[in-house]
Amino acid sequence: MQGKTNPITPQGYAALKARYDHLLGKERPEIVEIVSWAAGNGDRSENGDYLYGRKRMREIDRELGHLARRMKAAKVLSPADQPDKSRVFFGASVELADEDDTRKTVTLVGDDEQDASAGRIGWSSPLARALKGASVGDLRVVKLPSGDKEWEVMAIDYA
Template identity: 65%
Template sequence: MDQRPNYITPAGFAALRAEYDQLFGIERPALVETISWAAGNGDRSENGDYIYGRKRLREIDRRLGWLSKRMKAARVVDPADQPDRTRAWFGATVTIADEDDARRTVTLVGDDEAEAGAGRIGWNAPLAHALRGSAVGDLRRVALPAGEREYEIVAIAYPITSAPNNRRQAGS
């Protein structure tokens, strides 16, 4: 099992919890009802509703197990509470510029909430590793699939505050 902490923002933890609640509280019970109805229709070997329902139920149960493990291992870190806002740490939104002065803004988030297309990169991604601890003006070199690149840190920002409803510790 992975020994690295599973850092996650309060919003990321809330998204995992919402998906878990949706699957466990709504989708799974409805599917169990459909499977029961289909089983009552007789021959199960050619019953599409029954076969598909059982397959989908296994998928949901696997996903619920994965979500449960990830939430138990989660260490919720609120980026708004970062004491050192001069350096790029978890939750920082960092603007970087490459050798061609092409700028890109990324936010360092938990691996479970990463979405590169939206500018959210996982804490353990190569670019995030290179940016960790950097300050404005620093140059960082990173090995990417397209080759090695050098980036200058142009700006670092953190959220001012988070919503009080999202302040929740993992496992509580």
């Protein structure tokens, strides 16, 4: 991820920041307190609170570092500010139909905020890459492990 920007919606950035603040302001101080208390109990080699606490502190520090790097590389883009709303770009909600006229709606969001079960797909996913720049009525082929699948763009929204 070095040298690359990380496009993200304002809501996605707020979620990253909230997670960072929660880890730094609440979880980490609680673990530090537990580790300090456990260290004062003597033998650390068989002290479960101490061993677990140190392990959890390393996990939190690793996640804090990851979140800090992602936020530093983030480029907050508001979908409402998109100048060309007739084509698919970052932040677009796109209604798609396949060959069987099965319809689904997906929203192109940053990779850190993707959630396929909620219809939010990452900006660098195969479907998002295939849809970039498409207009209503365009047919796009997505290369999937199970084979190619063709989707037609039915509607584009930047609400």
